[in-house]
Amino acid sequence: MIKKNKEKQRKSGIEIFFLMFVLVMSIFIVLIILLMPIRPQTSSVNNVAAGDNEINKINQTNEPDNTENLPSFPENISFSLVVLPDTQYYSRDNPEIFMNQTKWIVENIDELTIRFVVHEGDIVQNYNSTSEWDNANKSLSILDNIVPYLLVPGNHDIPTGMFNEYFPRKRFERLPWFGGSLGGMNNSYMVFSDEGLNFVILGLELCPSNETLGWGNEVLSNNSDRLAIVVTHGYLDSNAERYIHRCGSTEYIWDRLLKTNGNVFMVLSGHVHAEAYRKDTVNGKEVHQMLADYQGRTNGGNGWLRVLSFDATNRLIHVTTYSPYLNEFESDGDSKFSFEY
Numbered sequence: 001m002i003k004k005n006k007e008k009q010r011k012s013g014i015e016i017f018f019l020m021f022v023l024v025m026s027i028f029i030v031l032i033i034l035l036m037p038i039r040p041q042t043s044s045v046n047n048v049a050a051g052d053n054e055i056n057k058i059n060q061t062n063e064p065d066n067t068e069n070l071p072s073f074p075e076n077i078s079f080s081l082v083v084l085p086d087t088q089y090y091s092r093d094n095p096e097i098f099m100n101q102t103k104w105i106v107e108n109i110d111e112l113t114i115r116f117v118v119h120e121g122d123i124v125q126n127y128n129s130t131s132e133w134d135n136a137n138k139s140l141s142i143l144d145n146i147v148p149y150l151l152v153p154g155n156h157d158i159p160t161g162m163f164n165e166y167f168p169r170k171r172f173e174r175l176p177w178f179g180g181s182l183g184g185m186n187n188s189y190m191v192f193s194d195e196g197l198n199f200v201i202l203g204l205e206l207c208p209s210n211e212t213l214g215w216g217n218e219v220l221s222n223n224s225d226r227l228a229i230v231v232t233h234g235y236l237d238s239n240a241e242r243y244i245h246r247c248g249s250t251e252y253i254w255d256r257l258l259k260t261n262g263n264v265f266m267v268l269s270g271h272v273h274a275e276a277y278r279k280d281t282v283n284g285k286e287v288h289q290m291l292a293d294y295q296g297r298t299n300g301g302n303g304w305l306r307v308l309s310f311d312a313t314n315r316l317i318h319v320t321t322y323s324p325y326l327n328e329f330e331s332d333g334d335s336k337f338s339f340e341y
Helices: 002-035 044-062 088-092 095-107 130-141 161-166 210-222 251-258
Strands: 079-084 114-119 149-151 178-182 187-194 197-204 227-232 264-269 275-282 285-292 305-311 316-323 328-330 337-340
Touching: 088 095, 088 130, 095 130, 114 187, 114 197, 130 161, 149 187, 149 197, 178 210, 187 210, 197 210, 210 251, 227 251, 251 264, 285 316, 285 337
Parallel strands: 079 114, 114 149, 197 227, 227 264, 264 285
Antiparallel strands: 079 305, 178 187, 187 197, 275 285, 305 316, 316 328, 316 337
16 A cells, blocks of 8 residues: 555656646746747838848948039040159158059050050159159059050159169060160150041150150151150149249240151140149130149149040040049149140
8 A cells, every 4th residue: 555655756846847848838938939039011012112221221331422422524525645753752751642642553454445545654653762763663563455545754753773673664565555765765766546536645855855855746746647645754844834842944845846856746744733724725625724733732742643535526625633542533624624635
């Protein structure tokens, strides 16, 4: 009898333990359900809208809002020429900005129909600095075999031994757009064509000598059927006068070269920390002369460059000043304007 009571007590204990286990697990499951977030029911239209909002937030995070930067580059252009003003402080202190400029050019060749790049000189700050020339070479090499470019030496690149070491004639002479040079690559000219228009770009050393001007006259005369753009490091001051502290008056360049060749329609220069523009008319032909140099600004220029957009149909050139480093446009009257050619 005692044995049967013990057996009965053992079975009752097992049943009580099982019931307690079931009760605890039930409470645990209820707590999990109560703590789960309740997702409201929405229609398929609301779900689409929510998805669109999420996409917009991602775009706003990763892509700059360009609304305040309008107007942008002109539309319906035929082709473009990019102008790189003095890069000396990028080469010395901020090589990533120089690299950003040339990478942007390559990335936008198709979008802006970029046909040529011109550097206005003062490629480096210290003419004998290997590290600065290395930085400049890394940035400009991005353009090699992708888009033609022309360099002129500035006063900070003189003496031009290292300029010609890093950018020797043999680097360019095999290229189809190379025309010729004088004094290594201190003076050179290139040619290109687009939209039925033929161009010659003549690059001259700073304060060109009579010998250099004589050579330049010969180049322009031999290419008289081409529209001519002349580039030299120093030419205009901030008041658009032909005077710079390094050369004194630059009227002699105008008198002995620019106004005597009817195919010259544009002159580009840097050196003076400013923007300026002047137009002179010779025998009914307008010659547009521009200064652009931003080295006096933050970070040695903050990546500002110029894009000259050619409208071949209407014979217009639109000048746009833009910084790919900042992704900003400068739209004052000295920085954004148009003219006929």
